[in-house]
Amino acid sequence: MRRFSAEQLTRFVERSHARLCAVLVLLALACFLPGFTTLQPMDRDEPRYAQASKQMLETHDFVDVRFQDEARYKKPVGIYWMQSATVAIGEALGIPEARTTIALYRLPSLFGAIATVLLTYWAALAFFGRRGAFLTAALMATCVILMVEARLAKTDAMLAACSVAVMGGLARAYLSRGAGVLPRRALLIFWTGFALGVLIKGPLVLMFAGLAAAVLSYQERSTRWLLTLRPWLGLAFTLAIVMPWFVAIAIRSGTAFYSQAVGHDMLGKVGTAQKYHWAPPGFYLLSFFATFWPGAILAAIAVPFAWIHRKEEPVAFALAWIVPSWLVFEAVPTKLPHYTLPLLPAVAIVTVMAISRHFVGPHRPAAKLATVLIPFIPVGLTIGLSAANWSFDGTLPYRGLPFMTVASVIALYAWWLFIRNRMLSCLWAGFLAAICLSIGVFGFAQLDLRSLKISPTLAEAVQGLPSGKVRVATLGYREPSLVFLVGTKLEMVDNGAEASAFLKQSDCSIVFVDKRFEVDFRAENERNGIIPALSTRVSGFNINSGKRVDIAIYSVDSGCP
Structure with a gap:
């Protein structure tokens, strides 16, 4: 009975889409909510976004983005509008000190992270049945980098949601080409994600979709499959959403917004202007084992599978989603761990695909040893945060230690399950370890790091x-x-x-x-x-x-x- 508990749990959950989505939301909230209201504003980007949104409410100017007296022309206005709206609602509901309550500014990121999980499930349904789509989305819900971005009042969680909406629609267009038509819901999700993505972070959504479409069209020697997305109608819809603000900011700032957003922020990342976040090529490959935990090492084991089956259409699409944009990020000198977040749903898809075909398991070369990384991350965080707390404050994170220890033990058990080739149980143990780690690190350990506040x-x-x-x-x-x-x-x-x-x-x-x-x-x-x-x-x-x-x-x- 014990051996089949994970199988029984999965069968119970996958009886309907509604049940699966409800479980995914609960899993996401368990990973995203601990510490959501108690974590201090995290310098430097988060309070810059929050302060600019606060000034919109103070000045009632919802076109010009400013940090104190300085124009903040780095990103379009989308996320500032969302943050201003949530704070205004908080004020209307009588929340005290709403404008300096950082949790209110974080709500769009929380919604974006939950949307990323649910849209990953929707996108993965183009590749799998319910079980595979659920496991793919669950890997996203429990991955470290999405847990972090769900708690930060920035653009990245919402950008990830927009990106996976776009790529899920693109996947349906590619994998069902020949059908001649896409459901209206798929078209609406695709173009809404595209328009909001442009309004939140400019051309990045276009880069993800454009590079993937270019690679796939080259392989097909045709771009006709893209016509099922009804591009002219979709572009008109996108322009109707984004153009009013882009015109308004051009009138207000002249060329200042475009010169700073494109010339300094975007091209500066390609050149040397953003020197403080420089890292060598290979940075994302190394950081991946932390950012995509607990699924990272399983994804690494799945790499040969992706190469062997690269000509299969589902794998080819996932690789077109991942590889071109990943190479761009690795080539650009400015590097931050969250940049590759919109590519991780595709990594999860390939990983679950390899697991479902029994490619990933202890029979793979060096897999038993490599999967020691599953417990290594929670063990490393437990030791590292304890050492930091002792160094800074002369004490230990006593409230978080029990949960971080439990996360380490469960992750160690997940490693043992992998060695026993019980992959479904291994995945569920990883999800449970992620919940405990979130509670321990974000819910409690950060409270004891008083020197950082x-x-x-x-x-x-x-x-x-x-x-x-x-x-x-x-x-x-x-x-x-x-x-x-x-x-x-x-x-x-x-x-x-x-x-x-x-x-x-x-x-x-x-x-x-x-x-x-x-x-x-x-x-x-x-x-x-x-x-x-x-x-x-x-x-x-x-x-x-x-x-x-x-x-x-x-x-x-x-x-x-």
């Missing part, structure tokens, strides 16, 4: 003070999360003289001074005849600079009520 601690210093009267500046510590939590009017000063002059200008002011500038700041105060009060000190570790920080909070509050 510098901006929330600094923001507490101004809570309760009248926002219309108190003025706040920061010297040396300039993370976007501080702007988001303290307020749009937070002033960034460059030296001790400016910080001292800032205090002198108001009788109700606070300045955060990094220890590196403190001697100069005090000297300037003596020259200006100012004696500010040292309220407290905040020490911690800035993960962006990779350095410890010690920040003093000085205040002049004679004019505060």
